[in-house]
Amino acid sequence: MEIAYYPGCSLHASSELYDIQSRIVLRRLGIELKEIEDWNCCGATSASKTDDFLAIALPARNLGIADASGLSEIVIPCSSCYSRMMVSRKKLADDPALRNKINAELTKKIEGKIKISSILDVIVPKANTGEIAEKSIKKLEGLKPVCYYGCLLTRFPSDVEVPDNVENPQGMELVCRVMGAQPLDWSYKTDCCGASAAVNDTDTSLILMYRILKDALSRGANCLVTTCPMCQFNMDAYQDQVGEKYGFQERLPVYFITELLGIAMGLSPNEMQLNRHFIDPVGLLKELKLI
Amino acid sequence: MKEAGRNRSREMSSPVLTFEPELSRTLLQDVMDLSGQNLLACYQCRRCAAGCPVGDEAGVTPDRLIRMILFGEKNEVFNNLLVWKCVACYTCGVRCPNNIQTARINETLKQMSKAAHIEPLNPKVAAFHDAFLTSASRSGRINELEFMCRYEMHNTKSELMRGGGWRAIVDEMKKQAGLGISMMKKKRIHFRPAKIKKISEVKRLFAKAKEKNMGR
Numbered sequence: 207m208e209i210a211y212y213p214g215c216s217l218h219a220s221s222e223l224y225d226i227q228s229r230i231v232l233r234r235l236g237i238e239l240k241e242i243e244d245w246n247c248c249g250a251t252s253a254s255k256t257d258d259f260l261a262i263a264l265p266a267r268n269l270g271i272a273d274a275s276g277l278s279e280i281v282i283p284c285s286s287c288y289s290r291m292m293v294s295r296k297k298l299a300d301d302p303a304l305r306n307k308i309n310a311e312l313t314k315k316i317e318g319k320i321k322i323s324s325i326l327d328v329i330v331p332k333a334n335t336g337e338i339a340e341k342s343i344k345k346l347e348g349l350k351p352v353c354y355y356g357c358l359l360t361r362f363p364s365d366v367e368v369p370d371n372v373e374n375p376q377g378m379e380l381v382c383r384v385m386g387a388q389p390l391d392w393s394y395k396t397d398c399c400g401a402s403a404a405v406n407d408t409d410t411s412l413i414l415m416y417r418i419l420k421d422a423l424s425r426g427a428n429c430l431v432t433t434c435p436m437c438q439f440n441m442d443a444y445q446d447q448v449g450e451k452y453g454f455q456e457r458l459p460v461y462f463i464t465e466l467l468g469i470a471m472g473l474s475p476n477e478m479q480l481n482r483h484f485i486d487p488v489g490l491l492k493e494l495k496l497i
Numbered sequence: 498m499k500e501a502g503r504n505r506s507r508e509m510s511s512p513v514l515t516f517e518p519e520l521s522r523t524l525l526q527d528v529m530d531l532s533g534q535n536l537l538a539c540y541q542c543r544r545c546a547a548g549c550p551v552g553d554e555a556g557v558t559p560d561r562l563i564r565m566i567l568f569g570e571k572n573e574v575f576n577n578l579l580v581w582k583c584v585a586c587y588t589c590g591v592r593c594p595n596n597i598q599t600a601r602i603n604e605t606l607k608q609m610s611k612a613a614h615i616e617p618l619n620p621k622v623a624a625f626h627d628a629f630l631t632s633a634s635r636s637g638r639i640n641e642l643e644f645m646c647r648y649e650m651h652n653t654k655s656e657l658m659r660g661g662g663w664r665a666i667v668d669e670m671k672k673q674a675g676l677g678i679s680m681m682k683k684k685r686i687h688f689r690p691a692k693i694k695k696i697s698e699v700k701r702l703f704a705k706a707k708e709k710n711m712g713r
Binding site for chain 1: 550551596601604619625637673679680691694706709
């Protein structure tokens, strides 16, 4: 099955590993990702903090391109891009005047027909059908992740459809269990890591990350698993700083869900680009004899 | 006599009253219109306050901000840290029984203070988002290296304009350069340009946004 794919800027730059993993792992699950052509930045939270028109118009151009692709579904792994795209589509459906105004500037017009999916919307059904279990050659025994969804994946439940529980989603836990891991219950699964605040208001972001890590550690987790490139980057790149500031020695690898799928499927750490993490992700896997 | 006559004429002729809708608008109306949020629905249950991850650091919780707007306390509204510390996680809106998205209100207040040339309490936040959009308008996508350089430029400029010292500027650059180097080691920075083909189309959208803002 072929589905449209919007990587967004993160997956083309600092989280390129996530792009590479997603393509490989989803192909194994029978899904071919077709990157939409000439996409642009969705504007992220910067557009909505600066200009309301751009916050709708920038994602809209991508929706127009996606509609013209002829495919029926588009997957957007980045939580921020996914959320902006969902909000833009809802606004354009509610406001035909705005839609016409934006369409007037676009070569590929927005029709609003393509289904927008997060990466979990694509992966979770494969856990339910047994395809993930079927393709897995290793049981991820001993891996005790806390599933970290981050804030934006389940937001705006009153405006857009959220396929999972808003503050206690279960999709990622289901996928982990199917792979033989033991995901732990915890309280910070949809809390914010600070995202861009890590750069422009570091102290605030470090407190948020500290609370998340503290709960993960006190539950006995040996890693975090996430689907959001900003969550992964922050929790990974800033973890040493959080530990130094708040005085704890433990470090938890922060995996993308696609990395765990790859390991379960028997793919090598190299294929999964595990050398691009800040906190060593390989040691734990070796210790548990998963690689 | 002359004085008395003048007073009398003032009493006799009724003053000319003009209605200027723009001047008579209240802060509350502006915020409600621009944010699309019904602040009047807030009954101060403080579920937002319980969920807000930055309320403690900001010293103001979403419910307090809404109350300030309702009371028309312009100074307090535009000079409180919640507007600038808000991480836009939208937990307040998820928990609000009346579906008021205070994170959205914070976005609106940032836009309003920019339009009114009010200096942001955390200029780095403003510099970040301005630099981000400039990068997006130039090439259509964000190349993190190019964007971070632009952000540092915006930052330095605003620091200098506020009469800030070089020490703060150098410290900030050192901090970001440190992150940049560790990203390079992990191959998480790219040097290839991120320009899209139909950049003219994206530029037209930016031009349209400018048009609209000038009419405001």
